[in-house]
Amino acid sequence: MRYIEPHAHMVSRTTDDYERMALAGCEAVCEPAFWAGFDRSSPAGFFDYFSQLTEHEPKRAAKFGLKHFCWLCINSKEAEDVKLAEEVIALIPKFLKRPNVLGIGEIGLNKNSRNELRVLEMQVELAAKFNQLILVHTPHLEDKLKGTKLILDVLKNDKRIQPGRVIIDHVEEHTVEMVLNCGMWAGMTLYPETKCTPARAIDILETYGSENIWMNSACDWGVSDPLAVPKTALEMKKRGHLASAVEKIIFQNPKKFLRQSKNFKLGI
Amino acid sequence: MTRQQILDLYFLDARHKLIEIAAFLDRVERAEGKDDFRLKSFRAALAKLDDKKKNRAKEVLMIFSDLTTKPIGKATGKGAVGAWQKIK
Ligand SMILES: [Zn+2]
Numbered sequence: 001m002r003y004i005e006p007h008a009h010m011v012s013r014t015t016d017d018y019e020r021m022a023l024a025g026c027e028a029v030c031e032p033a034f035w036a037g038f039d040r041s042s043p044a045g046f047f048d049y050f051s052q053l054t055e056h057e058p059k060r061a062a063k064f065g066l067k068h069f070c071w072l073c074i075n076s077k078e079a080e081d082v083k084l085a086e087e088v089i090a091l092i093p094k095f096l097k098r099p100n101v102l103g104i105g106e107i108g109l110n111k112n113s114r115n116e117l118r119v120l121e122m123q124v125e126l127a128a129k130f131n132q133l134i135l136v137h138t139p140h141l142e143d144k145l146k147g148t149k150l151i152l153d154v155l156k157n158d159k160r161i162q163p164g165r166v167i168i169d170h171v172e173e174h175t176v177e178m179v180l181n182c183g184m185w186a187g188m189t190l191y192p193e194t195k196c197t198p199a200r201a202i203d204i205l206e207t208y209g210s211e212n213i214w215m216n217s218a219c220d221w222g223v224s225d226p227l228a229v230p231k232t233a234l235e236m237k238k239r240g241h242l243a244s245a246v247e248k249i250i251f252q253n254p255k256k257f258l259r260q261s262k263n264f265k266l267g268i
Numbered sequence: 269m270t271r272q273q274i275l276d277l278y279f280l281d282a283r284h285k286l287i288e289i290a291a292f293l294d295r296v297e298r299a300e301g302k303d304d305f306r307l308k309s310f311r312a313a314l315a316k317l318d319d320k321k322k323n324r325a326k327e328v329l330m331i332f333s334d335l336t337t338k339p340i341g342k343a344t345g346k347g348a349v350g351a352w353q354k355i356k
Contacts, residue, residue, distance in 0.1 A: 111343035141348035
């Protein structure tokens with residue numbers, strides 16, 4: 001079974017993970033810029049990270065036959081410091097010219113603060129100015145509902161942003177409907193404890209349909225599973241979903257969204 | 269899938285999780301001290317399970333959610349704890 005992993009933080013994973021993903025049928029992995037698990041001390045830390053995402057990581061993935069793409073931004077967990085954010089955002093335009101960059105992401109909110117919101121608006125502006133796709137991180141747990149609403153308001157209020165070019169990630173049962181109703185794409189993240197389990201992700205598909213929706217592992221430096229997408233595909237089969245319906249969710253849908261970036265090429 | 273097939277696929281898993289919740293509540297209540305906002309939300313969410321509505325997962329998530337609408341003044345930490353507490 002072939003699939004696309006549309007959200008994975010491979011800089012935190014081992015080559016064993018790349019190999020297992022390739023063996024499971026992964027053809028491309030897309031890596032949004034995110035928090036490292038600790039705060040970077042300066043814009044130079046982000047410069048190095050963006051270089052890693054655009055130069056080094058594609059080579060590491062290629063050793064396992066995998067295409068590697070990335071998204072660039074300053075993440076919401078480091079967005080309380082607006083001055084730092086401004087300096088990091090100023091670095092991004094020249095990296096947008098790199099051939100594996102898909103857009104601006106994962107931007108969004110973490111604790112739903114005023115400064116986070118301001119930095120989100122700055123990065124929506126950046127995406128609009130450079131006509132980039134947007135990938136949005138929605139907050140965790142108790143903060144998700146409010147954060148998702150605040151984020152949707154920012155995006156809907158900017159008439160330059162086409163909803164079909166935005167993916168709102170980490171949706172759950174209480175946020176998926178409002179995202180799809182705005183005409184944006186929804187991403188379901190498969191995590192062992194927080195976010196969605198495979199069973200719940202399939203419930204969401206059965207309830208809200210399979211248009212404009214994808215699944216990802218969001219595997220990173222924490223407890224997460226780089227094979228969460230193919231494992232959920234297996235569970236879809238157990239639930240009686242046809243092979244074509246599985247392929248739509250794990251391959252065709254991410255391909256359809258990501259192909260809106262001219263840089264997304266699978267080579268098949 | 270039929271209801272029977274869903275039961276065959278998920279009953280044991282759901283039974284296991286239900287017993288874990290029961291044991292968790294016993295464990296919390298055996299321990300000394302007071303409840304906090306998380307346990308209050310947890311008990312409110314448990315009440316939703318008996319609801320006749322068909323969107324229990326959404327209802328439970330709503331119970332744990334911050335339902336306010338204005339951004340907060342400043343993010344003082346990065347983490348979330350799973351239930352919302354009104355800051356006095
Ligand atoms: Zn992520």
